[in-house]
Each structure stands twice: as C-alpha cells, then as structure tokens.
Amino acid sequence: MPSDPSKRTVLLTGAAGEIGHGLVHGLRSHDDIRIIATDLKEIPEQTRSLCDEVHVGDVCDEGLMQQLIAMHEVTDIYHLAALLSTRAEHVPEVAHEVNVGGTWNLLKLAAAHSASHGERVRFILPSTIAIYGLDGQEHKAKVGEVEEGSYNLPKTMYGANKLYCEHLGRYYSRHYRRLAEDRGTALVDFRSLRLPGVIAAETRPTGGTSDFVPEMIHAAATGQSCTCFVRPSARIPWMTMPECVQSLLDIGRVESGRLTQSVYNVASFSASAQEVADVLLRHFPDARIDFEPDVNRQGIVDSWPEGVCTARAAADWGYAPRWNLDEAFEQYIVPAIQSHYAHTSG
Numbered sequence: 610m611p612s613d614p615s616k617r618t619v620l621l622t623g624a625a626g627e628i629g630h631g632l633v634h635g636l637r638s639h640d641d642i643r644i645i646a647t648d649l650k651e652i653p654e655q656t657r658s659l660c661d662e663v664h665v666g667d668v669c670d671e672g673l674m675q676q677l678i679a680m681h682e683v684t685d686i687y688h689l690a691a692l693l694s695t696r697a698e699h700v701p702e703v704a705h706e707v708n709v710g711g712t713w714n715l716l717k718l719a720a721a722h723s724a725s726h727g728e729r730v731r732f733i734l735p736s737t738i739a740i741y742g743l744d745g746q747e748h749k750a751k752v753g754e755v756e757e758g759s760y761n762l763p764k765t766m767y768g769a770n771k772l773y774c775e776h777l778g779r780y781y782s783r784h785y786r787r788l789a790e791d792r793g794t795a796l797v798d799f800r801s802l803r804l805p806g807v808i809a810a811e812t813r814p815t816g817g818t819s820d821f822v823p824e825m826i827h828a829a830a831t832g833q834s835c836t837c838f839v840r841p842s843a844r845i846p847w848m849t850m851p852e853c854v855q856s857l858l859d860i861g862r863v864e865s866g867r868l869t870q871s872v873y874n875v876a877s878f879s880a881s882a883q884e885v886a887d888v889l890l891r892h893f894p895d896a897r898i899d900f901e902p903d904v905n906r907q908g909i910v911d912s913w914p915e916g917v918c919t920a921r922a923a924a925d926w927g928y929a930p931r932w933n934l935d936e937a938f939e940q941y942i943v944p945a946i947q948s949h950y951a952h953t954s955g
C-alpha cells in the first residue's frame with residue numbers, strides 16, 4: 610500500500626519494547642506521520658491501536674524489512690530493536706546477530722532505498738552510555754562527565770555492538786561506496802543519541818543493567834520490597850521516558866545542516882542508587898529497599914560514566930533536559946506511576 614505522499618512514513622522497530630511504547634505515543638501526536646511498527650513480539654493493543662500498520666517479524670529478516678520499506682515508501686526509520694546489556698551478556702553471539710546484524714540489514718536497505726528514490730532516508734538509532742568503558746569505580750569517579758569522543762572502550766557485547774553500529778551509521782551516511790561511480794547523491798541521513806538509563810512509569814524494564822532504579826520505583830509503587838543489585842553509591846546518568854521520547858523526536862526532526870556530528874550524548878541528571886532511594890522514600894515512606902550488589906552487574910555499572918556532557922546536543926539542536934531528580938519524581942514519576950497502577954492490576 611503506497612503512503613500518502615504528503616506524510617512522512619516511519620518504520621519503527623522494537624515497537625513492543627519500553628521506548629517503543631513511549632515513542633509510538635510521541636510520534637502519534639504528529640498527525641503528518643504514518644507509523645509502521647514491527648517487533649519480534651506481539652505489539653500490545655494500546656500501542657497497536659496508534660499505528661497505521663503492525664508486523665510481527667525479525668529485524669534480521671532482510672526480505673521482510675525490504676518489503677516494509679519499499680511497500681510503504683518509508684522516509685524515516687527509528688531502529689529500536691535490540692538485546693539490552695544484561696541479556697546480551699548471557700547470549701553475546703545472539704546479541705551480535707540482532708544488534709549488529711539487524712542494524713546493518715536496515716542500513717543497507719535504507720541506503721538502497723535512498724539511492725533509488727533520490728531522497729535520504731532518515732535513520733535514528735538509540736545508542737547508549739554502555740559504549741563508554743571506564744576501569745572501575747575509582748577511575749569512573751576521577752573521570753566524571755565524559756564527552757562523546759572519550760573513553761569509547763566498551764566492556765560489554767552490547768556496548769561494543771552499539772559503538773560499531775554508530776560507526777556503521779556514520780559510514781553509510783557520509784562515506785558509503787565513495788569510490789563507486791554509480792554511488793548517487795542520496796545517502797542515508799543517520800543520527801544517534803547515546804541514551805542514559807531511562808525511567809518509565811508506564812512500563813517495567815527487562816534485560817538492562819540500568820534496571821536497578823526503575824525496579825526500585827515500580828516495587829515501591831506496588832508495595833513490594835526491592836533488592837537493589839548495585840551498591841548504594843553506584844551512579845550513572847538518567848532521563849525520564851517523556852524526555853527520552855522528546856529527544857528522539859527532536860533529533861529525528863532537526864534539519865541535517867545543524868548537525869555537526871552523527872552521535873550525541875543526552876541525559877537529564879546523574880544520581881546514585883542511594884540518592885534515588887532517598888527521594889523515593891519521601892514519596893513512598895513505606896518502600897522497602899535493600900542493597901545486595903551483584904558483582905558482575907556492578908562491574909558493568911562501574912564501567913559506565915557517572916555523567917555525560919550534553920553540550921554538543923545543546924549547541925547543535927537545542928537539547929535541554931526538562932527535569933532534575935526531584936522534579937522528575939514530582940512532575941512525572943509519582944503522578945504517572947500512581948495513575949498507571951490505579952488503572953492496571955500491575
């Protein structure tokens with residue numbers, strides 16, 4: 610079915626996931642967009658109903674992805690499907706296949722589609738602070754905030770996958786087939802955000818190593834106790850889901866001429882597990898949180914920076930965090946999570 614030519618058509622992979630859920634709602638608020646959503650899993654009804662079409666399938670399936678891009682004349686790809694950091698350390702080879710193979714598959718197809726239509730397909734990839742690799746707790750404290758170009762030495766398969774995908778995206782958007790005479794002028798328009806830990810009130814995370822904060826919050830909101838798998842002082846950068854969705858929409862819409870690089874850090878605040886627990890206890894005084902660090906997952910968190918510099922994103926496309934830790938709880942997390950659990954059985 611051809612798209613309405615006046616509209617942009619977004620292919621969204623990983624639509625059944627946490628950010629997929631938020632992003633479909635964010636994209637839907639723009640009525641000049643058609644949404645073609647896909648995931649390996651069945652997409653929940655509340656997300657499905659906001660999409661123009663949904664398809665269950667594997668992002669590594671070249672035939673299916675090609676069919677979706679060609680049939681719908683896709684103009685933008687939000688490629689979210691991935692195995693996250695904890696899951697990826699259990700099955701690193703599968704993670705490589707999905708995280709690298711799936712991204713490469715879509716980049717190749719986006720390149721072919723751009724060339725044949727003479728228009729650049731926009732490709733937005735959420736990357737991660739896991740692409741940074743610090744040498745443990747003390748090094749991390751000494752380094753503090755990191756800029757995009759520093760410490761790109763990931764210690765996980767997930768981080769290595771995402772860093773390579775950033776490089777692939779840059780290659781396809783700037784240097785693809787530079788020696789070929791029939792190269793054409795329309796290359797992929799690739800943009801990527803290195804996301805921090807994302808805190809959502811409406812969905813529960815699975816498979817990530819930043820899950821320790823969202824797990825704490827969801828446990829408190831549902832009257833359950835929580836054992837945090839990192840030590841109280843473990844600190845990384847964070848943002849809430851509405852801020853994450855807004856930043857993905859913003860990077861997807863900004864004119865390419867304003868972008869001086871392909872990959873940008875974004876984050877709203879840095880906080881340790883204890884600092885989050887303290888704020889949480891002010892809002893949920895009965896919350897029961899204890900700390901039993903898991904040495905391996907703690908090691909991964911110790912390799913991630915405690916903060917990221919977002920100056921490039923601010924200068925190039927006006928990125929600005931919306932909330933600090935206290936405001937995030939007051940303005941979003943507490944009201945949204947209470948409303949969420951009032952309307953669901955949890």
Ligand SMILES: NC(=O)c1ccc[n+]([C@@H]2O[C@H](COP(=O)([O-])OP(=O)(O)OC[C@H]3O[C@@H](n4cnc5c(N)ncnc54)[C@H](O)[C@@H]3O)[C@@H](O)[C@H]2O)c1
Nearest residue numbers: 623625626627628649667668689690691735737804806807
């Ligand atoms: N949530 C975070 O804190 C965070 C932080 C940094 C980056 N990111 C990135 O954002 C993106 C989305 O993350 P999320 O939190 O929504 O993760 P999620 O695990 O909730 O969602 C990922 C989705 O990808 C799907 N998927 C996995 N393998 C697939 C395959 N082979 N084919 C098709 N679909 C497949 C899963 O079914 C799942 O629905 C990921 O690329 C992740 O790396 C997330």
